Structure formats: C-alpha cells, structure tokens
Amino acid sequence: MMSSLSLRARSNLLSAMPKRFASSLSASKMQESNKQNKESIKMTKLDNGILVASLENSSPISRVAAVLNTGSRDESHAEQGSSHALRVFSNLATRNFSSFGITRNLDQIGAQLSISSTRENTTYLLESVRNNISRGADILSEIVSRPELRHWEIDDAKSRLEFELEVYEQQPELKIVDMIHKASFKNSLSNSIYAPRFNVSNLKSELLSGFRQKNFTSNRLTLIGLGVDHDDLIRFADQFRLPTGSSTRQAARFVSSELREENLDDLVHVAIAAEGVGQSNKEALASAVASHAFGSVYNRIKYSNGASRLSRSVLQLAKESAGVTSFNVNYSDTGLFGFHLIGSTNDIGNLAKGLYQELSKVATSGFSNEEINRAKNSLKTSLANSLDSSQGFIEAFTKGHDHVNVEEVLKSVDAVQSNDVNAFVKRVASSKHSLAAIGNLSELPRLEELRV
Amino acid sequence: MAQLKATLAFARKLAETGVIKGTATQGLNKALFPLSKYLKYGLLSDDLIKENDTVREALRRLPGDVFQERQYRLARAINLSSGKSVLPEAEWTKPEQDVSYLKPFIEQVVNEQNERDDWNAGRLQ
Numbered sequence: 001m002m003s004s005l006s007l008r009a010r011s012n013l014l015s016a017m018p019k020r021f022a023s024s025l026s027a028s029k030m031q032e033s034n035k036q037n038k039e040s041i042k043m044t045k046l047d048n049g050i051l052v053a054s055l056e057n058s059s060p061i062s063r064v065a066a067v068l069n070t071g072s073r074d075e076s077h078a079e080q081g082s083s084h085a086l087r088v089f090s091n092l093a094t095r096n097f098s099s100f101g102i103t104r105n106l107d108q109i110g111a112q113l114s115i116s117s118t119r120e121n122t123t124y125l126l127e128s129v130r131n132n133i134s135r136g137a138d139i140l141s142e143i144v145s146r147p148e149l150r151h152w153e154i155d156d157a158k159s160r161l162e163f164e165l166e167v168y169e170q171q172p173e174l175k176i177v178d179m180i181h182k183a184s185f186k187n188s189l190s191n192s193i194y195a196p197r198f199n200v201s202n203l204k205s206e207l208l209s210g211f212r213q214k215n216f217t218s219n220r221l222t223l224i225g226l227g228v229d230h231d232d233l234i235r236f237a238d239q240f241r242l243p244t245g246s247s248t249r250q251a252a253r254f255v256s257s258e259l260r261e262e263n264l265d266d267l268v269h270v271a272i273a274a275e276g277v278g279q280s281n282k283e284a285l286a287s288a289v290a291s292h293a294f295g296s297v298y299n300r301i302k303y304s305n306g307a308s309r310l311s312r313s314v315l316q317l318a319k320e321s322a323g324v325t326s327f328n329v330n331y332s333d334t335g336l337f338g339f340h341l342i343g344s345t346n347d348i349g350n351l352a353k354g355l356y357q358e359l360s361k362v363a364t365s366g367f368s369n370e371e372i373n374r375a376k377n378s379l380k381t382s383l384a385n386s387l388d389s390s391q392g393f394i395e396a397f398t399k400g401h402d403h404v405n406v407e408e409v410l411k412s413v414d415a416v417q418s419n420d421v422n423a424f425v426k427r428v429a430s431s432k433h434s435l436a437a438i439g440n441l442s443e444l445p446r447l448e449e450l451r452v
Numbered sequence: 453m454a455q456l457k458a459t460l461a462f463a464r465k466l467a468e469t470g471v472i473k474g475t476a477t478q479g480l481n482k483a484l485f486p487l488s489k490y491l492k493y494g495l496l497s498d499d500l501i502k503e504n505d506t507v508r509e510a511l512r513r514l515p516g517d518v519f520q521e522r523q524y525r526l527a528r529a530i531n532l533s534s535g536k537s538v539l540p541e542a543e544w545t546k547p548e549q550d551v552s553y554l555k556p557f558i559e560q561v562v563n564e565q566n567e568r569d570d571w572n573a574g575r576l577q
Contacts, residue, residue: 150513
C-alpha cells in the first residue's frame with residue numbers, strides 16, 4: 001500500500017510565487033484542516049473514462065491535480081526519455097496560450113503549477129487562490145490535453161533537459177534507484193525516469209506526440225480537486241479532451257542481474273533487491289512493516305545512525321561512516337523490496353556480507369513481536385503524516401480510493417500479522433536478488449559470492 | 453521542381469490546418485502576378501520579404517527542408533540576375549506554386565511580441 005521509495009522528479013519551472021514566500025506557504029499548509037476527515041470524498045466516473053474526485057478541505061488554496069496513469073514504464077525502447085521530456089517541456093505553448101502567456105496568466109491569478117512523475121503516474125498539480133481556480137483549471141487543461149510541441153520551442157528548451165541530466169548524473173543516490181530498477185526488471189519498470197543520454201537527440205516533436213497519443217488517454221486520467229466544488233470540477237473535466245485509449249500495459253517481469261558502475265568515488269552506493277508485491281496484493285502492508293522493522297528512511301533519527309535493526313547489526317561492521325536502510329516500493333502489478341548500503345571503499349564488502357548474514361538471521365528466527373509493533377507504529381505515523389498534506393493525499397488517492405481514509409489505513413496496519421511479515425522476509429531472503437552498485441567497487445564481491 | 457517540393461508539401465499542411473488561405477491564384481494577386489518579375493527568376497513572393505529581426509525569427513522557425521529550398525531559390529536568382537538573364541519560360545513560377553509559407557510564421561512572431569508588450573504595459577489581465 002505504501003511506497004517508501006517513490007522516486008519522484010518534480011519540475012517547478014512554472015512556479016509563479018518567488019521562493020521567499022515558501023515559509024508562509026508551508027505554514028498555511030499546516031493550518032490546513034484535519035477537517036479532511038469531516039467531509040467525505042465525492043467521486044464521479046464520466047462517460048469518457050475520466051474519474052473525478054473532490055474533497056472539501058476548507059483550505060484557502062484550491063488544488064486541482066490531473067493525474068495520468070502513465071509514466072516511464074510505458075515507454076518503448078525508441079521512446080525512452082519521453083516522459084522526462086514531456087515533464088520538462090510542459091510549459092511550452094499550447095493551442096490557445098503561448099509559453100509566455102501561461103506564465104503571466106498563472107502569475108496574475110496567483111497560481112503555481114508543478115509536474116511530477118513516477119514510473120507509473122504523472123501528476124500535473126495546479127494550486128491557486130480559491131476564487132481563481134477556474135481560470136487555473138483552463139490553463140491546466142490546455143497543458144495536459146493541447147500542447148503544441150513546436151519543434152523550435154523544443155530545441156530551445158533542450159538545454160533545460162540537459163541541465164537536469166547533468167544534475168542527475170552528479171547524484172549517485174538518484175542513479176542507484178534507477179540502476180536497481182534496471183537490474184531488477186526486464187522491461188517497463190526498468191526504464192529510468194530520466195532520459196538516457198543516447199536518446200536525447202531523438203526526443204523530438206513527432207516522437208513526443210506519438211507517446212502522448214498512445215498514453216495520455218482519458219481512461220487513464222483522474223482529476224482530483226481539493227477545496228473545489230464537485231460540480232465545478234466536473235465542468236473543468238469537460239475541457240480535458242484526450243483520446244480514448246485501451247488500458248493495456250506491459251507487465252513487468254523481475255530478473256536477477258547485476259549492474260555495476262565503476263568510478264573512483266570513495267563513497268560507494270549499493271542496492272540489493274528482491275521482487276516485492278504489488279499495491280493490491282494482501283502482502284503489501286506486510287512488506288511495508290518489514291521495511292520499517294529493518295529500518296527505513298521513514299524511521300530515522302536525525303543526525304544519528306539510528307537504533308534500527310540494521311543500524312545495530314550491520315552498521316557496526318563499518319570503520320568509517322556508513323548508512324544502511326531497507327526500502328520497499330509497491331507498483332501496480334509488482335514491487336521491489338531491498339536494501340540500500342552506503343559505505344567507504346574498504347567497508348562496503350564487509351557491509352554487504354554483514355547484510356546478508358542479518359537477512360538470513362531474520363529469515364530464520366523472524367522479528368520479535370516488540371520489533372513488529374515498533375515497525376507498525378512508525379508505519380502508521382508516516383502514513384498519517386503523508387495523508388496530512390495535499391500532495392500526500394493526492395499520491396495516496398492515485399494508489400487506491402480506500403488509501404485516503406486515515407482511520408481505515410491505521411486499522412489495516414494494526415491488522416497485519418507477525419507471521420505474515422516474517423513469512424514475507426523469509427520469501428525475500430530465499431528468492432532471487434539483483435544488485436546495483438556505483439562507486440569504487442574494488443572491494444565489493446559479486447552477487448554470486450555474496451549469497452553463499 | 454526540386455526547389456519547390458518540400459515547400460509545396462509544407463504549404464499543403466498549413467492549408468489543411470487553415471493557417472493560410474490562398475496563393476497567387478485569387479483576386480488582386482492574380483491580376484498582378486503576370487506583371488511581376490520575380491516569377492521569371494523562379495522565386496516565390498515570400499522569398500522577397502525584407503529581412504529584419506521579426507523575419508529572421510520567423511525564418512528560424514521554418515522546417516529545415518523548406519528553409520534550404522528557399523536558400524537554393526535565392527542563390528539561383530542572385531546568380532541569374534548577376535548574369536543578366538532569367539530562367540527559361542518553362543521554369544517560371546506558376547501562380548498555384550506561389551504559396552505563402554513564411555507569412556504565417558511572421559504573423560505568429562508579431563502576435564507573440566504584441567502579447568508580450570500588452571502584458572508589460574498592463575493592458576492585459
């Protein structure tokens with residue numbers, strides 16, 4: 001149900017509000033009600049396949065999110081990088097607005113437009129002052145359904161795409177996520193959410209239009225409105241004219257393979273993963289609890305190495321600074337469960353071997369009840385925390401309509417059985433693994449040698 | 453004909469989307485056409501537009517092959533005029549070939565500049 005590792009790339013190029021107002025913006029977000037639970041969500045499915053959902057949250061800011069159930073996993077080999085390109089080029093001219101016009105109009109109504117995408121979903125989020133939401137929705141519908149993708153505008157904006165790639169290549173913690181996906185999946189989910197360099201010159205207007213035509217279809221669109229009247233939202237939905245499409249999607253297949261990128265960085269990143277479970281699988285919550293029990297990024301203690309299971313066992317083997325966490329992602333049909341190790345060149349081999357020893361220890365003797373309760377509590381906290389914010393709410397809604405009711409979510413976490421969690425870990429320990437590593441790999445054994 | 457193929461195909465696409473309306477086959481253009489000299493050099497009327505910043509930006513937006521054909525026609529015309537000759541009559545521009553391929557882009561550039569000016573002057577809301 002919950003993805004602790006959801007790599008999201010955001011484009012805030014259309015942000016109209018200058019950054020110095022960021023603190024007041026987040027303050028109003030915090031005052032944003034817990035009243036979310038008092039009102040219920042209204043949902044309508046339109047004839048063209050668009051799902052419209054709205055919730056009144058008494059916030060002074062209205063939000064409309066157009067979430068498309070498409071992402072980098074739908075790219076064919078020739079189209080690799082299209083979702084990144086569309087993310088970067090989303091502020092270019094549409095049929096009725098020029099690029100300059102979009103920016104100025106959003107400025108004028110006090111709105112902010114951001115695009116973020118994962119491997120499975122692309123979210124266009126428009127936040128504006130409550131009175132101006134209809135004009136904002138106009139612009140949103142233009143950007144989602146009628147971009148012109150003029151070839152000279154794309155050529156001019158190419159440098160922005162390349163800048164994002166340059167920044168991405170400097171960050172091994174981002175690359176390791178893409179690398180573990182590439183090592184673990186044979187197709188679809190193996191696509192990176194950043195455009196591969198070799199395909200950047202092919203990302204031209206016709207290719208991007210073709211990708212949009214196939215994947216940006218009305219049956220994949222969900223319109224979520226927070227602080228928007230439901231009938232208004234249905235009227236806005238009329239302007240999102242997209243082609244109707246089939247919802248066939250390539251199934252992702254797990255493979256066990258190894259992807260190593262060598263350089264001279266002393267800080268080595270290693271990710272090891274096994275096939276996890278999909279969002280609708282009954283084991284989804286058990287996988288999340290298992291990740292929290294091992295120690296995930298969600299139950300860290302700031303500025304310390306933490307007291308999680310992995311910190312107390314594996315991290316002790318490191319002589320220099322190191323970090324070990326587990327991660328768990330649940331996609332629609334499958335998932336990934338694994339561990340992320342960061343260590344120095346000389347430590348990384350011992351850390352990896354220690355990790356496998358700890359994994360087999362947990363697989364044989366299981367987590368204690370106390371550990372599982374602690375994990376459940378931290379999972380409940382992080383789920384409730386994310387539902388508190390609008391963007392977390394939107395993310396949760398796209399996973400499933402029942403993922404947004406806080407009480408139900410907390411109850412279902414409580415209902416997870418220890419046996420299920422331990423059985424899940426046992427299965428992970430004995431199944432096929434994949435490995436991705438980046439850095440100075442002179443001391444890191446191969447996956448085969450680690451598993452004995 | 454090689455100097456016009458891509459241009460005509462492009463103009464057909466523009467006409468389909470309703471961007472341009474006609475060629476020199478209508479009205480005043482039709483009357484003036486046989487009296488003009490540019491057709492004897494194999495040029496189109498849009499080839500003669502004087503270059504300024506707006507036109508340069510519009511030229512930047514032309515698709516590659518249309519732009520190259522324009523360069524070819526201009527080079528050929530300059531050559532002919534320096535040798536004080538014209539093309540043989542069979543190769544003169546026909547009225548239906550005189551498509552307006554550049555004017556839509558010039559209009560687009562002018563509209564964009566006007567939009568910018570209007571916003572900066574506070575005339576738009």
